[in-house]
Amino acid sequence: xxxxxxxxxxxxxxxxxxxxxxxxxxxxxxxxxxxxxxxxxxxxxxxxxxxxxxxxxxxxxxxxxxxxxxxxxxxxxxxxxxxxxxxxxxxxxxxxxxxxxx
Amino acid sequence: xxxxxxxxxxxxxxxxxxxxxxxxxxxxxxxxxxxxxxxxxxxxxxxxxxxxxxxxxxxxxxxxxxxxxxxxxxxxxxxxxxxxxxxxxxxxxxxxxxxxxxxxxxxxxxxxxxxxxxxxxxxxxxxxxxxxxxxxxxxxxxxxxxxxxxxxxxxxxxxxxxxxxxxxxxxxxxxxxxxxxxxxxxxxxxxxxxxxxxxxxxxxxxxxxxxxxxxxxxxxxxxxxxxxxxxxxxxxxxxxxxxxxxxxxxxxxxxxxxxxxxxxxxxxxxxxxxxxxxxxxxxxxxxxxxxxxxxxxxxxxxxxxxxxxxxxxxxxxxxxxxxxxxxxxxxxxxxxxxxxxxxxxxxxxxxxxxxxxxxxxxxxxxxxxxxxxxxxxxxxxxxxxxxxxxxxxxxxxxxxxxxxxxxxxxxxxxxxxxxxxxxxxxxxxxxxxxxxxxxxxxxxxxxxxxxxxxxxxxxxxxxxxxxxxxxxxxxxxxxxxxxxxxxxxxxxxxxxxxxxxxxxxxxxxxxxxxxxxxxxxxxxxxxxxxxxxxxxxxxxxxxxxxxxxxxxxxxxxxxxxxxxxxxxxxxxxxxxxxxxxxxxxxxxxxxxxxxxxxxxxxxxxxxxxxxxxxxxxxxxxxxxxxxxxxxxxxxxxxxxxxxxxxxxxxxxxxxxxxxxxxxxxxxxxxxxxxxxxxxxxxxxxxxxxxxxxxxxxxxxxxxxxxxxxxxxxxxxxxxxxxxxxxxxxxxxxxxxxxxxxxxxxxxxxxxxxxxxxxxxxxxxxxxxxxxxxxxxxxxxxxxxxxxxxxxxxxxxxxxxxxxxxxxxxxxxxxxxxxxxxxxxxxxxxxxxxxxxxxxxxxxxxxxx
Numbered sequence: 028x029x030x031x032x033x034x035x036x037x038x039x040x041x042x043x044x045x046x047x048x049x050x051x052x053x054x055x056x057x058x059x060x061x062x063x064x065x066x067x068x069x070x071x072x073x074x075x076x077x078x079x080x081x082x083x084x085x086x087x088x089x090x091x092x093x094x095x096x097x098x099x100x101x102x103x104x105x106x107x108x109x110x111x112x113x114x115x116x117x118x119x120x121x122x123x124x125x126x127x128x129x
Numbered sequence: 130x131x132x133x134x135x136x137x138x139x140x141x142x143x144x145x146x147x148x149x150x151x152x153x154x155x156x157x158x159x160x161x162x163x164x165x166x167x168x169x170x171x172x173x174x175x176x177x178x179x180x181x182x183x184x185x186x187x188x189x190x191x192x193x194x195x196x197x198x199x200x201x202x203x204x205x206x207x208x209x210x211x212x213x214x215x216x217x218x219x220x221x222x223x224x225x226x227x228x229x230x231x232x233x234x235x236x237x238x239x240x241x242x243x244x245x246x247x248x249x250x251x252x253x254x255x256x257x258x259x260x261x262x263x264x265x266x267x268x269x270x271x272x273x274x275x276x277x278x279x280x281x282x283x284x285x286x287x288x289x290x291x292x293x294x295x296x297x298x299x300x301x302x303x304x305x306x307x308x309x310x311x312x313x314x315x316x317x318x319x320x321x322x323x324x325x326x327x328x329x330x331x332x333x334x335x336x337x338x339x340x341x342x343x344x345x346x347x348x349x350x351x352x353x354x355x356x357x358x359x360x361x362x363x364x365x366x367x368x369x370x371x372x373x374x375x376x377x378x379x380x381x382x383x384x385x386x387x388x389x390x391x392x393x394x395x396x397x398x399x400x401x402x403x404x405x406x407x408x409x410x411x412x413x414x415x416x417x418x419x420x421x422x423x424x425x426x427x428x429x430x431x432x433x434x435x436x437x438x439x440x441x442x443x444x445x446x447x448x449x450x451x452x453x454x455x456x457x458x459x460x461x462x463x464x465x466x467x468x469x470x471x472x473x474x475x476x477x478x479x480x481x482x483x484x485x486x487x488x489x490x491x492x493x494x495x496x497x498x499x500x501x502x503x504x505x506x507x508x509x510x511x512x513x514x515x516x517x518x519x520x521x522x523x524x525x526x527x528x529x530x531x532x533x534x535x536x537x538x539x540x541x542x543x544x545x546x547x548x549x550x551x552x553x554x555x556x557x558x559x560x561x562x563x564x565x566x567x568x569x570x571x572x573x574x575x576x577x578x579x580x581x582x583x584x585x586x587x588x589x590x591x592x593x594x595x596x597x598x599x600x601x602x603x604x605x606x607x608x609x610x611x612x613x614x615x616x617x618x619x620x621x622x623x624x625x626x627x628x629x630x631x632x633x634x635x636x637x638x639x640x641x642x643x644x645x646x647x648x649x650x651x652x653x654x655x656x657x658x659x660x661x662x663x664x665x666x667x668x669x670x671x672x673x674x675x676x677x678x679x680x681x682x683x684x685x686x687x688x689x690x691x692x693x694x695x696x697x698x699x700x701x702x703x704x705x706x707x708x709x710x711x712x713x714x715x716x717x718x719x720x721x722x723x724x725x726x727x728x729x730x731x732x733x734x735x736x737x738x739x740x741x742x743x744x745x746x747x748x749x750x751x752x753x754x755x756x757x758x759x760x761x762x763x764x765x766x767x768x769x770x771x772x773x774x775x776x777x778x779x780x781x782x783x784x785x786x787x788x789x790x791x792x793x794x795x796x797x798x799x800x801x802x803x804x805x806x807x808x809x810x811x812x813x814x815x816x817x818x819x820x821x822x823x824x825x826x827x828x829x830x831x832x833x834x835x836x837x838x839x840x841x842x843x844x845x846x847x848x849x850x851x852x853x854x855x856x857x858x859x860x861x862x863x864x865x866x867x868x869x870x871x872x873x874x875x876x877x878x879x880x881x882x883x884x885x886x887x888x889x890x891x892x893x894x895x896x897x898x899x900x901x902x903x904x905x906x907x908x909x910x911x912x913x914x915x916x917x918x919x920x921x922x923x924x925x926x927x928x929x930x931x932x933x934x935x936x937x938x939x940x941x942x943x944x945x946x947x948x949x950x951x952x953x954x955x956x957x958x959x960x961x962x963x964x965x966x967x968x969x970x971x972x973x974x975x976x977x
Contacts (some may be wrong), residue, residue: 030713038445045449048467056461057825066463096131099714102343102434109438117446117474124466 037114044076073122084111136716143783145694154699162666173726175259181245188238195229207620209608219604220287227290239413240324249659252337254707257797265323267734276313286310294384315370316741325356333712339674351416362405364811369398381908389827389905400451408447414551424655425501426493439478472522499573500558507550514542535595561649579629586622590615656681670695701779733762771947792946802950823905835897846886851959853879864942873935880928920958
């Protein structure tokens with residue numbers, strides 16, 4: 028399970044980020060007050076997601092440099108780094124929506 | 130290589146073995162895996178070589194039937210104001226065309242391809258649950274044909290393939306047409322989920338030794354992701370069809386705005402399934418493209434790792450785009466922006482795959498055979514559809530193009546380029562493997578060009594008719610709109626496409642003739658295991674995999690595999706068996722005993738289909754009888770499971786001994802149950818979403834929940850159920866003389882406790898005065914209770930089932946697999962019950 032979590036880490040964080048932003052925007056719609064504050068919460072949440080992705084990528088790169096025990100693990104780690112980068116770009120792209128004028 | 134299971138990878142060095150194989154071993158293998166000998170055995174067959182071919186054949190039959198409907202529509206639209214089809218008939222035909230193509234052709238076709246190809250590709254004798262595949266197939270075929278036949282009685286659904294309420298409510302769609310769709314499709318999706326479970330466990334657990342994840346064929350990756358997406362997406366359509374049917378049959382107002390319901394809920398639930406559905410059918414087709422393009426170009430796939438990542442990313446991001454079908458519904462602007470951004474982002478992984486295919490074709494030496502032509506043609510069409518996809522992902526453009534023929538053009542470019550052309554490429558590529566005879570290259574090229582030109586002539590003008598303002602789903606149009614010429618061109622193109630399909634059918638019939646030479650071999654020089662010499666038992670022996678392209682990179686592989694020099698060269702116990710391996714490193718774990726054909730799963734499938742279809746025509750007693758018979762057949766089928774026999778370990782070749790029985794997380798049955806529970810959990814999650822969503826629409830209509838006093842009793846009983854199920858497993862493991870009996874009684878008590886909790890909660894809500902037809906709160910609360918009640922009902926069947934097995938001496942600490950999966954189910958029922966109870970009792974709070 029840890030292996031799969033590692034491989035899918037970046038994409039899982041993208042998913043959590045997307046659903047988180049959707050929930051925040053839905054909550055803002057129901058509350059109908061202070062859109063700026065909800066956007067701020069979204070930005071902080073996005074920042075946290077980006078930091079988690081950065082940590083994941085850094086950790087995998089360190090493990091890759093210390094020569095993984097076999098090809099399959101190296102494959103998983105490379106996939107995790109690439110997935111992290113893709114997830115990070117996705118999170119950043121999604122966050123741009125929050126920077127639009129309220 | 131480090132070990133995942135404790136298996137010593139050094140043992141792989143014993144293969145290929147050098148000793149001569151015992152006499153009669155191959156003959157025994159042939160006998161054990163023999164094909165049908167009597168006429169009815171063609172129906173009860175379960176081997177993937179038969180079920181896979183049946184499955185592909187049935188899917189293509191529905192493709193042809195839905196294609197005929199398309200031609201009828203195009204005939205009607207060829208000229209303005211024609212009366213070829215009546216308005217109501219046209220409505221039924223366009224609804225059935227979309228529905229049959231999406232639900233009865235596209236998903237089953239790719240699932241069928243998986244069932245047919247995966248065992249050979251992975252080096253397995255068969256997929257781990259062949260009876261489940263057979264059940265899924267027969268349920269799909271019987272249900273699908275009856276569903277299609279509704280057209281001949283004027284009873285076919287007529288609300289469009291996405292069946293939006295309020296159009297499909299009883300007010301605007303009286304009669305049973307919509308019910309056919311709701312019950313038929315919900316049921317066919319259950320069949321798709323059964324196939325997905327088979328594929329996930331098959332890809333993860335039945336790979337050839339050494340086929341680690343980095344050596345997993347790209348098609349298997351695609352099928353794995355496809356099946357996981359089905360598990361996450363399809364529960365949503367099952368729930369939405371159930372809710373709409375409950376509204377239509379019993380008046381529970383989920384979508385009725387007058388009572389707090391909201392038609393938007395349907396759109397959310399439908400498209401949470403509906404958009405991933407596009408990628409669900411695209412990914413296996415893309416996997417097939419990534420498999421056959423290297424063979425066509427005779428070079429390795431460029432960027433294997435990136436293609437795997439792209440498929441994974443497509444799988445994830447596709448779940449974040451559902452609301453791009455709802456841009457014009459008045460959603461909050463910021464939500465629209467999120468979905469717009471995700472819709473653009475999903476084109477990135479699709480683009481990675483397209484560039485990988487182009488790079489592979491450029492790096493190798495492209496051969497313009499029929500599979501190659503279909504692959505390149507599909508690529509061109511898919512890219513064009515993808516580009517218009519980016520256009521409609523932009524909100525202002527979507528507002529203009531929404532519900533116009535531009536969208537019809539876009540979706541057909543994506544689906545035909547992304548799925549139909551790759552499927553035809555796959556059929557041309559793999560038919561020599563399946564029927565031992567290649568399809569005609571000369572005919573194939575004619576078919577390709579007719580289809581390619583026909584497609585573009587049909588759908589290219591639709592971009593223009595759409596931009597000129599022609600709406601979708603109109604049965605005719607006035608002559609002075611400038612739509613006449615493009616419509617006539619589209620009709621001509623559609624008949625070209627139809628002609629191509631007719632020629633293809635003739636070629637297929639020629640190919641599957643029962644006489645003539647049948648020894649095609651590896652016609653296209655493919656690199657995968659499926660191209661090794663094989664019989665009904667798949668490969669003679671299961672090789673140790675050392676490369677992503679074993680046939681290209683491992684010299685003498687075909688010779689050694691055929692000579693039985695690898696794993697499992699025979700049938701060590703004289704039964705159908707396959708090797709189960711670990712999910713990451715594919716290390717041998719145990720030998721699975723495979724079932725032999727019987728008729729219970731076929732009858733089970735027929736009665737299951739009967740239950741749903743008879744329910745549609747409101748013959749409740751007949752439907753109930755069919756349902757009871759279905760349950761009986763399935764219980765009879767389950768009764769024969771988990772009957773260990775023979776020695777505890779056997780030699781599977783090279784002196785390697787494997788156990789013949791395993792339970793818990795290593796066993797295939799445990800995995801299947803966990804995946805089934807994920808499906809159930811997803812339905813519950815979507816139902817909880819519906820509850821919160823409907824509250825957010827009209828909180829003023831919601832009343833206070835029942836008094837808190839009964840909550841501890843409900844939760845206490847659920848805790849007793851969960852703990853009882855867990856403790857019963859522990860009792861069985863103690864392995865004392867009375868362990869089995871105590872465990873069975875504990876399980877029975879656990880199921881009764883779950884039943885008690887359900888009764889307590891349901892009566893608390895009923896006594897509170899809330900009624901399911903009164904408001905959206907009542908509807909969702911009772912829907913959640915009904916869902917939980919279904920699980921409690923199944924648990925209450927399982928409890929006595931376990932006791933009966935104990936009384937018959939079939940429960941033992943040495944053979945706990947059945948017992949463990951039942952315990953898992955009952956524990957899940959308790960957890961699901963606790964979660965939903967807490968939600969409906971505590972949210973939005975007392976007196977909200």
